[in-house]
Amino acid sequence: xxxxxxxxxxxxxxxxxxxxxxxxxxxxxxxxxxxxxxxxxxxxxxxxxxxxxxxxxxxxxxxxxxxxxxxxxxxxxxxxxxxxxxxxxxxxxxxxxxxxxxxxxxxxxxx
Amino acid sequence: xxxxxxxxxxxxxxxxxxxxxxxxxxxxxxxxxxxxxxxxxxxxxxxxxxxxxxxxxxxxxxxxxxxxxxxxxxxxxxxxxxxxxxxxxxxxxxxxxxxxxxxxxxxxxxxxxxx
Numbered sequence: 557x558x559x560x561x562x563x564x565x566x567x568x569x570x571x572x573x574x575x576x577x578x579x580x581x582x583x584x585x586x587x588x589x590x591x592x593x594x595x596x597x598x599x600x601x602x603x604x605x606x607x608x609x610x611x612x613x614x615x616x617x618x619x620x621x622x623x624x625x626x627x628x629x630x631x632x633x634x635x636x637x638x639x640x641x642x643x644x645x646x647x648x649x650x651x652x653x654x655x656x657x658x659x660x661x662x663x664x665x666x667x
Numbered sequence: 668x669x670x671x672x673x674x675x676x677x678x679x680x681x682x683x684x685x686x687x688x689x690x691x692x693x694x695x696x697x698x699x700x701x702x703x704x705x706x707x708x709x710x711x712x713x714x715x716x717x718x719x720x721x722x723x724x725x726x727x728x729x730x731x732x733x734x735x736x737x738x739x740x741x742x743x744x745x746x747x748x749x750x751x752x753x754x755x756x757x758x759x760x761x762x763x764x765x766x767x768x769x770x771x772x773x774x775x776x777x778x779x780x781x782x
Contacts, residue, residue, distance in 0.1 A: 597775070598671075598756050599770070600772075601769045612768055612769055650768070654762070656770060
């Protein structure tokens with residue numbers, strides 16, 4: 557059983573560009589949450605998707621948007637990248653039990 | 668709002684030493700509490716959890732007890748190994764209301780164990 561997968565592993569962008577990160581949830585899970593982990597910090601909640609709708613959102617600007625597809629996979633989009641957006645982006649999936657399983661993350665570097 | 672505070676690190680121990688990492692929390696509702704571990708270059712793995720007061724979570728020799736009266740969930744291990752070297756995160760989740768599904772993490776504690 558494959559766990560949570562994320563792509564790409566690493567990404568380098570320049571300021572002002574746009575980026576899309578992808579996440580495939582663990583088999584049987586229908587909920588996807590996204591977190592941003594800056595260097596040396598704990599993960600910060602961005603938003604959560606369930607039934608293709610954004611169910612809850614953290615304190616992130618509208619430049620951060622997402623999508624969930626009918627197969628429960630998800631994308632995180634960030635527009636107008638800033639240097640401060642450099643971080644590890646973690647995806648977590650969960651099912652009826654509620655426990656969140658994390659993927660390995662995507663390391664985004666903004667130059 | 669909800670918050671988690673962990674003891675400042677990093678923590679450096681010799682193999683077989685006793686480990687304690689302190690964690691305290693504030694929550695708007697009745698939280699479930701977690702410890703996650705992050706090995707270098709990897710994502711987060713759930714280490715243990717407790718869902719109600721006085722519950723003890725345990726896994727791989729690690730233990731933590733949910734103390735509602737002191738709003739704490741300290742992580743302990745009696746004898747650490749070099750392989751325990753990682754970053755440890757305390758976290759909470761409050762089900763229901765506007766916080767459903769949102770994990771709130773502490774800042775993390777780096778543990779290094781020397782042979």
